[in-house]
Amino acid sequence: MTTTAQPTTTARPPRGAEIRRHELAAFLRSRRERIAPEQVGLPRGTRRRTPGLRREEVAQLSAVGVTWYTWLEQARDIQVSVQVLDALARTLLLDASERAHLFKLAAATDPAPGASCPSVTPALRETLRALEPFPACVQNSRYDILAYNRTYARLMGDLDAVPPEDRNCMLLVYTDSDxxxxxxxxxxxMRLMAARLRASMAGHLGDPAWKTLLKRLERESPEFRENWERYEVVGNRSKTKEFLNPYVGHLTLEHTDLWLGPQAGPRLVTYTPKNEETRDRLEKLLELALGPREAARL
Structure with a gap:
């Protein structure tokens, strides 16, 4: 009797996307399990068996469906938007490295202000430093702060203390107390900035980063929602601005935008003093930012 050899089958090695999904699922579970309910304002209760947060709690805090988030932790083949990834990163209290890892596993581009910008070259950073004590920064049309000098860092509080993903002028003006x-x-x-954002957004209506910013502003600021619903539009222009600096007092500055390319993309924002009193106070502000040892070398 002859036997017919049965065809042998070999398991198909997992593809890159499948590997990433499993890594993403494991990463989300590990981050979820390390967070105590009290860290995100939830009561612990007496019947909690799950270490850290429950899946439904992460879903609720991130404004996504429980079933959808469960599928995500089960490595199902589903699409994940950058808005959802942004919300999960905030709910899970990810630091900058963990946030970058999350977006990399999801094969997505992080829309946060902390993302790198090719326009911010070493030469441009040196220009920002050379402008001191005048405050200066590099922004894009979405108001992300891409780079800044030491005087700008102290112009309205302490920008260095703000997480990179929150360094956006719109967010700070509408939500940051300092x-x-x-x-x-x-x-x-606030009203002018909302009008400028609407004018700029006309060319970016399908951009995930813009939609993420808009949804966050609408969620966190009733004042923004009110101004956004006015449908006002204003172009870019230089103007005099006044600040009550927490370190040196009242400052009167001339705001100027210097565009870094032919399109309305990244721009160098400078603040020059309108009077001698402001100039002297900017010098003092730089000294405070540098500290006594470094200031003594100037």
């Missing part, structure tokens, strides 16, 4: 307290004409500034 920035809000430092702007003399706050209501006018």
């Amino acid at each position: 920035w809000r307290a430092s702007i003399v004409h706050l209501e006018e500034t």
